[in-house]
Amino acid sequence: MTRVFIDGAAGTTGLEIRERLAGRDDLSVIVLSDADRKDAAARRGALNEADAVILCLPDDAAREAVSLIENPDVRVIDASTAHRTTDGWAYGFAEIEPERRTELSGARRISNPGCYPTGFLALVRPLVRAGLIPGDWPFTVNATSGYSGGGKSMIAAFEDAGAPDATDTAFRIYALGLGHKHVAEMQVQGGLAHPPLFMPAVARTYRGMLVEVPLQLRAMANAPSAAALRDALAEAYAGSRLVSVHRGDDPSLLMLERTAGTDRLELFVFANEAAGQVRLVAALDNLGKGAGGAAVQNLNLAVGLDEYAGLRL
Ligand SMILES: NC(=O)C1=CN([C@@H]2O[C@H](COP(=O)(O)OP(=O)(O)OC[C@H]3O[C@@H](n4cnc5c(N)ncnc54)[C@H](OP(=O)(O)O)[C@@H]3O)[C@@H](O)[C@H]2O)C=CC1
Numbered sequence: 045m046t047r048v049f050i051d052g053a054a055g056t057t058g059l060e061i062r063e064r065l066a067g068r069d070d071l072s073v074i075v076l077s078d079a080d081r082k083d084a085a086a087r088r089g090a091l092n093e094a095d096a097v098i099l100c101l102p103d104d105a106a107r108e109a110v111s112l113i114e115n116p117d118v119r120v121i122d123a124s125t126a127h128r129t130t131d132g133w134a135y136g137f138a139e140i141e142p143e144r145r146t147e148l149s150g151a152r153r154i155s156n157p158g159c160y161p162t163g164f165l166a167l168v169r170p171l172v173r174a175g176l177i178p179g180d181w182p183f184t185v186n187a188t189s190g191y192s193g194g195g196k197s198m199i200a201a202f203e204d205a206g207a208p209d210a211t212d213t214a215f216r217i218y219a220l221g222l223g224h225k226h227v228a229e230m231q232v233q234g235g236l237a238h239p240p241l242f243m244p245a246v247a248r249t250y251r252g253m254l255v256e257v258p259l260q261l262r263a264m265a266n267a268p269s270a271a272a273l274r275d276a277l278a279e280a281y282a283g284s285r286l287v288s289v290h291r292g293d294d295p296s297l298l299m300l301e302r303t304a305g306t307d308r309l310e311l312f313v314f315a316n317e318a319a320g321q322v323r324l325v326a327a328l329d330n331l332g333k334g335a336g337g338a339a340v341q342n343l344n345l346a347v348g349l350d351e352y353a354g355l356r357l
């Protein structure tokens with residue numbers, strides 16, 4: 045029986061993962077008591093006795109957790125930003141490169157993708173790889189997240205009037221210094237020449253995310269048609285049970301909550317061919333394929349279990 049330790053199990057992502065692992069009979073979960081969950085000695089013990097650990101911690105605590113692991117057989121899935129562009133860590137997005145699922149199978153160090161990069165890379169990476177969009181294109185990314193994307197402190201700010209940074213705002217844009225922590229991840233994992241211009245926002249809804257990449261195709265030499273973009277995305281994700289590409293059944297409105305509560309990732313190509321304009325859009329749950337669902341998928345691959353076990357398809 046595979047033993048899994050969740051470090052940070054009391055946090056937003058940790059709880060999501062526990063829900064997905066509950067009731068599974070192919071693994072058992074080690075959870076530290078409230079008194080022990082931040083105790084370095086207790087964590088060191090659990091980190092070394094498990095077959096696999098999932099880190100649902102702030103970046104510094106995730107780095108510390110990795111440094112506490114001495115057992116060479118332990119598999120690590122890190123949900124934080126700490127190792128997403130680090131050599132020696134497999135980037136845990138099974139669907140994004142043809143050989144990636146094989147790399148993740150049995151991997152000892154896996155970095156779970158960021159929620160926003162999951163949407164961006166799902167849309168852009170196959171198109172760049174296919175040569176339909178040049179890798180030096182000046183990409184822009186608009187995205188909106190539910191407030192659970194900011195973890196316990198942001199949830200408190202939106203739900204608890206007494207929280208230190210309590211807010212009654214409905215919608216806000218942020219990262220206005222243009223230096224969000226996900227930009228490097230999007231550039232490196234996308235194989236892009238330039239950092240994308242990233243414009244995130246947060247809305248007063250608990251979970252759900254829309255990530256949009258607008259394309260002014262009229263400014264691109266040898267621009268592809270919308271049909272070619274759809275075909276390339278459909279081919280890239282053929283056979284995936286989590287990632288789907290809409291073709292000819294586009295909704296007229298896309299809701300932030302569209303995939304909330306699931307681990308699905310839905311992709312759309314909206315176009316006005318005459319104007320030479322396209323809006324690539326990804327809908328996902330920041331806590332699903334954007335965090336907990338992806339972590340469980342990566343765990344399953346790392347320890348050789350059914351890739352989709354425990355996922356919300
Ligand atoms: N929320 C989201 O949508 C996503 C989150 N992530 C990433 O997942 C990680 C966790 O995020 P999230 O769940 O949102 O954050 P939360 O703040 O909700 O949870 C973090 C948890 O880690 C605990 N913790 C903090 N420091 C330590 C430590 N030194 N030792 C042990 N436990 C510690 C916290 O304890 P306490 O309860 O006492 O505060 C808390 O329970 C982050 O790196 C985040 O970037 C990734 C993708 C999406």
Ligand SMILES: CC(=O)N[C@@H](CCC(=O)OP(=O)(O)O)C(=O)O
Binds near residue numbers: 125157190193195246
């Ligand atoms: C709404 C909100 O604040 N979202 C977070 C991103 C979610 C997250 O925790 O980032 P990782 O995916 O890298 O772990 C942010 O912008 O920093």
